[in-house]
Amino acid sequence: xAPKSATAEGCGLHFGALQIVTLVIFGVIAFLVxxxxxxxxxxxxxxxxxERVQRQGYWFRKRWLAFLAALVPVLVGISILTTPFARGGxxxxxxxxxxxxQFFFTFAPASVPAGSKVRFVVTTRDVTHGFGLYNPxxxxxxxxxxxxxxxxxxxLTLSRPGSYHVLCFEFCGLGHHxxxxxxxxxES
Ligand code: CUA
Numbered sequence: 526x527a528p529k530s531a532t533a534e535g536c537g538l539h540f541g542a543l544q545i546v547t548l549v550i551f552g553v554i555a556f557l558v559x560x561x562x563x564x565x566x567x568x569x570x571x572x573x574x575x576e577r578v579q580r581q582g583y584w585f586r587k588r589w590l591a592f593l594a595a596l597v598p599v600l601v602g603i604s605i606l607t608t609p610f611a612r613g614g615x616x617x618x619x620x621x622x623x624x625x626x627q628f629f630f631t632f633a634p635a636s637v638p639a640g641s642k643v644r645f646v647v648t649t650r651d652v653t654h655g656f657g658l659y660n661p662x663x664x665x666x667x668x669x670x671x672x673x674x675x676x677x678x679x680x681l682t683l684s685r686p687g688s689y690h691v692l693c694f695e696f697c698g699l700g701h702h703x704x705x706x707x708x709x710x711x712e713s
Contacts, residue, residue: 539663542674544587618644618680621708623691625671626650627698630706638713639686645679647671654704661687661710668694683710 531545540548563645619641622633626649637643647656649671656670656679683689 537695541662541664544653596664614679615644615678618642621645623647623671624650625656627652627655628700628704631680632706632708636709636711637683639710640684640713642682646676646693647679648676653695654697657692657694658694659690660685661689670695686712688708
């Protein structure tokens, strides 16, 4: 199923469902933080004895520390399994050489068939640029830095045919905002 996306009228921006969910979650968190500050500001008018604050604070602090200590191994354990580390030497991958510069991206080859396991080998001719790859639905699917004198790899399996846009993610000069490229995934 194709991911849902919304269009901001006029400017041609596309937002994926995941980006909208992220925006809503951050909005809720920002509201909760504001609420905590509002409650704090309101209750600061009352006089409360220090002993009571210490007693309650220490009671909470010990339990909060225990909770965080238990949470860390759980979160690390879950997330490490899905962390997309680049594996292996790339022998089974289509190598796509990406050269960037002020203010362009070039690809060799410029297209691959759908379903290809691709390794983008990214570098730059001048200053540092950012290589940010968007799928045809406008969702960011990968990012790596383009650094002078180095090549950095980005491994992705491109299963969806269409035009993949690349935007520069690093302020690199006066033309930074127009620096983009297109990579094509053809029907296999
Ligand atoms: Cu290249 Cu910004």
